[in-house]
Amino acid sequence: MSNSFTSTPTLVDPGRVTAAQTIRTTEVSRLGDLQNYLFATGGSHNVVSQAFDDLCFIQDSLAFVSMCEWKIPILSKAHDTLVINVSGYCPTAANATAQFTITMDDSTTYTTTISITDQSRYSSVFNQGTITITGNHAGDSATLTMELKAPSGQEAVILSVQANWQALTSPLTTGELETENGSFIPQGISRLGADLPLTARFGVESLANINTLRARGRVLFNWSGVESASSALAITQAGAPPRAIGRGDLPTFYSPAALFGGTVESGLTVKAYINVLNLGVGDSFTFLLMGNTLTLSANGWTEFELDLMQDELPISDQFGLSMYRIGVDERTANVNGIASPSYPPSSSGYVAGLTIIGV
Amino acid sequence: MLIPSSFRQMPNEQGCYNGQIVMGGTVGQMASALAQLSHCKFLGEAHYQVSHSTYSTLWGAEQYGARLNGGTRVRSTYKTYEYNFLYQSTAISERLALMMVYGADYSAGSVSIKAEVRATGSNSYTGTVLDYGIEFTAPTYLISQSTPLGEAVPVDQWAFTGCREIEVGNPLITDPLDPPRPLVIPSANRGDLLNVKITVNSLSLIAVHIYDVYQLEVTP
Numbered sequence: 260m261s262n263s264f265t266s267t268p269t270l271v272d273p274g275r276v277t278a279a280q281t282i283r284t285t286e287v288s289r290l291g292d293l294q295n296y297l298f299a300t301g302g303s304h305n306v307v308s309q310a311f312d313d314l315c316f317i318q319d320s321l322a323f324v325s326m327c328e329w330k331i332p333i334l335s336k337a338h339d340t341l342v343i344n345v346s347g348y349c350p351t352a353a354n355a356t357a358q359f360t361i362t363m364d365d366s367t368t369y370t371t372t373i374s375i376t377d378q379s380r381y382s383s384v385f386n387q388g389t390i391t392i393t394g395n396h397a398g399d400s401a402t403l404t405m406e407l408k409a410p411s412g413q414e415a416v417i418l419s420v421q422a423n424w425q426a427l428t429s430p431l432t433t434g435e436l437e438t439e440n441g442s443f444i445p446q447g448i449s450r451l452g453a454d455l456p457l458t459a460r461f462g463v464e465s466l467a468n469i470n471t472l473r474a475r476g477r478v479l480f481n482w483s484g485v486e487s488a489s490s491a492l493a494i495t496q497a498g499a500p501p502r503a504i505g506r507g508d509l510p511t512f513y514s515p516a517a518l519f520g521g522t523v524e525s526g527l528t529v530k531a532y533i534n535v536l537n538l539g540v541g542d543s544f545t546f547l548l549m550g551n552t553l554t555l556s557a558n559g560w561t562e563f564e565l566d567l568m569q570d571e572l573p574i575s576d577q578f579g580l581s582m583y584r585i586g587v588d589e590r591t592a593n594v595n596g597i598a599s600p601s602y603p604p605s606s607s608g609y610v611a612g613l614t615i616i617g618v
Numbered sequence: 619m620l621i622p623s624s625f626r627q628m629p630n631e632q633g634c635y636n637g638q639i640v641m642g643g644t645v646g647q648m649a650s651a652l653a654q655l656s657h658c659k660f661l662g663e664a665h666y667q668v669s670h671s672t673y674s675t676l677w678g679a680e681q682y683g684a685r686l687n688g689g690t691r692v693r694s695t696y697k698t699y700e701y702n703f704l705y706q707s708t709a710i711s712e713r714l715a716l717m718m719v720y721g722a723d724y725s726a727g728s729v730s731i732k733a734e735v736r737a738t739g740s741n742s743y744t745g746t747v748l749d750y751g752i753e754f755t756a757p758t759y760l761i762s763q764s765t766p767l768g769e770a771v772p773v774d775q776w777a778f779t780g781c782r783e784i785e786v787g788n789p790l791i792t793d794p795l796d797p798p799r800p801l802v803i804p805s806a807n808r809g810d811l812l813n814v815k816i817t818v819n820s821l822s823l824i825a826v827h828i829y830d831v832y833q834l835e836v837t838p
Contacts, residue, residue, distance in 0.1 A: 266709040266809065268656050270838040271649035273619050278642045286645065293652045301655065304662035304706045310826070312670045313695075344704050344741075344811070381700055384741040419666070421704040426809075462634025462644070469651045473625055477659070482667050484684075494681050499673040505684025511719045511774045514665040514827055519658070520624030527625070577781050578715075579832050580623050580658070598684035605680050618659075 262431035262445035264295035284453045287461070291446030294468045298335070298436065298443050299427035306331045306478045307343075307403060307422035313380055314497035316407075316417040317490045323358050323406035327483040330400050330532040330560065330614035331361075331422065332476030335438040339392040340425040341403075346385040346418040348377040355415030358406040359422075361390050364398030375415060389425070399439035399476060400532065400616065402560065405483075414490055414497075440474035441467065473618060474527055479516040479585040480615040483534075502536075503598035503609035504587060513586025515574055518567060518617055520581065527618040528564045534612030535559065537604060544608055546596035547588040549615075555596070555608070565615075585615050619838050621657045622650055653836070661830035662708045668701070668823050689771040690822040692723040702743050703814040705828050711808045713800035713831040716779045718816075719824040721772040722762035726820040729756040731777060735801045736813040745813060749789035749801045752779065759798055760821070774824055781831045800831050 271289045276282060307329050318324055331341070341361060349355035354374040361369045373388035403422065409415040431445040444464040451461070482504075490498035504512065518529065531548055535555045538544075543556035550568040555561060567583075575582040587593065595602065598609045628651060629644040670690050672682045705714070714735065722729040734751035736744070754777050756762040763772040779798045789802050803812065814828055 267805075268709065270619060270653050270656070270836060271645075272838040273646055273649055276642050276645040276649060280642060282640065282642070282645060286649070290645070290648055290652065293656060297652065297655050297660065300708065301660040304708060305664035305704075308664040308666045308703070310666045310668040310701060310703065312668060315669055315671050342706075346702060346704075381702055381743050384743065385702070385704065385738075387741055419701075419703065421664075421706075423706040457640065459634050459636045459638075462640070462648075463631050465648050466628055466631050466634070469628060469648065469655070472655050473651075473659070477663075478665075479663075480665055485669065494673055497671075499671040499682035501669050501672050501684050502682075503684040505672065505686055507685035507687040507689070510688045511776075511824060512667070515717060516663065516665070516827075517623075517658075517832075519654075521626060524627070525625045574717075574778070577778070578829070579781065579834055599686065600676050600678065603677065603680050604683040609684070 261448055262295055262433065263429045263448050264292050264299060266296060268293050268296045284451060287457060288448060288451040290465060291448055291451045294446050294465060295431050297472050299431060301472055302332065302334050302475050302477050303424050303426040305421055305423050307420055307481055309482060310419040311417055311500060314416060315500045316485050317414055317488050317498050318407040319409050319414045319489050319491060321408060321411060323408045324487050325404060325406050326486050327405040328534055328612050329403045329481050329483050331403050332478060332616050333399050333401055333439060334424050334475060335436055336395060337427060337436050338424045341390045341422055342425050343373065343388050343422045344385050345373050345375060345420055347375040347416055348379055348382065349375055349409060349413050349415045350378050351410055351413045353410035355409045359388065359390060360404045362402040362404065363396040365396055367394055367396060380418065397439065438471055441471040443468050443471050473525060476616040476618060479617045480514045480613065482613050484611040503604045503611055504613065505598045509587060509589040509593065509597065513584045515572055515582050516585045517578065517580040518583050522618060523567060529567060529615065529617045531563045531565055532614040533561050533610055535608055536611045538608030542608055544595045546610060547590050547593040549585065550588065619653065620835055621833065622654045623658050626650065657710060657836055658832060661832060662706065662711055663830065664705050664828045666703050666826040668825060687771055689721050689773040690824055691771050692721060692726055692820060692822045696818055696821060697727065699818050701816045701823060703816065703826050703828065705812045705814050707803060707808055707810055707812050708830060709809045711803050711830045713802055715781045715800045715829045715831050717827040718777045719774050720777060720821050721774055721824065722756060722760055722821040723772050724756060724762035724820065725764040728819055729760050729762040729821050730754060730819045731821060732795060732817040733801065734815050735803065736815055737807055738811045738813050743813060747790065748804055748807055750792045751795055751801055752798050753795040754798055
């Protein structure tokens, strides 16, 4: 009884499942196949996507320096391999090294190091590493931290960081597969073939599986400031990356992305994770995000469930989907939560990371 | 079949119990919900913000920290200036729409954005070209400004390929490149890690959003 699936996925012809039609095993088999495919691959595209101009994200330290932090969704407990690709360079044969650490909700950590082999900007290859999760951990998100160090007398430059969960291969393992939002029962494809009874269990499990997959997170916006950049070059030339969301970001610092009707009615939520640094004891500030007024009163990551109250973007017509502004609001009331010379990161609390995960 | 774009209500679980007649509507709703997941919700997307230097004398002794202006400096080095954006595609990534944020300065030279897709064999930036792609030029497809103050700071603008399913002559022809359209992914490369290579001229790239194009109707 193989929990196999085909890729490219096969859809069920709706014309074959209307009233007065005999339900063929082809349709039922495809329903099971598609569920398995979706569990294995759904959400395995980019979870981290960020790029940097030349000499912006730069480090000359010989020891690892923590520089970036993102939140990433956990697809399921079976998706245990995060693939990370780094574009960067160090102008010497001795390689710079990036270190990535995933911190689970229970504080367990997993780490990988990636040697950066190019010696000039985009000269040859990007470098890849993987992190494998071996334990069983609760939580629907984790924190990904990036550290960087350079060889002696050199400087490491990062141009982009991309990460995604590795999709599972066919067939899925037997037995119930866990996610934070419910369980998934893989469908044995041979049990859905001809001359076998269609069990009530298939229908019940299919409905539960669909609800589980509907709740799986997908990254709509993910940005980290760069902390502790360091270079021997003058600050006018290098080492001045954004640490915080600034007032100049507001007009365009968002992703036009689709949200789907029925999200609220299905009990699903869009979550924002905000990383605050340098907030003094007893201090707080408000931050306006997708029409929500959020109060930030502690350093570190804070999670919010967002109310969906925005109007669609006009670009929806082009996409054929309901597209929304997924990101920071461009409102003057946001000024206290946004870095500026009046609220510099050195003396004010600031937003050093923002992740928005939808369904 | 039509691909729904919303989470429609699911049938009652009791309709699947022993002793119940399996209704076509119940099976149809399951099929529709799964199609929404595979061909709508789980379409691939990537949202790159491109961070630039935030150095400014306005910061005083601090010198940098965040972007202060709703524009980004167009440096003199932004001539045939290359970026590589990695995109983990899906098995149904047939066409990729691009939406970009940029600031362009025409006094610095001719303004353009070229976009192409490459395979990433051996992690190379120069992998096999899958679609030689498209070119945005000013003033037809890009808005550029003249800010004759050396390295200019034009305000942010948006550029978009659109999502239309237009006929592609030959994605392997390099000259002239097509006007803006979604990039085409050959079936053999769908599901691979792809490299969306973007080359800019006299233009500062602020963000790149990459999308699998949603199709309203798919043949089962």
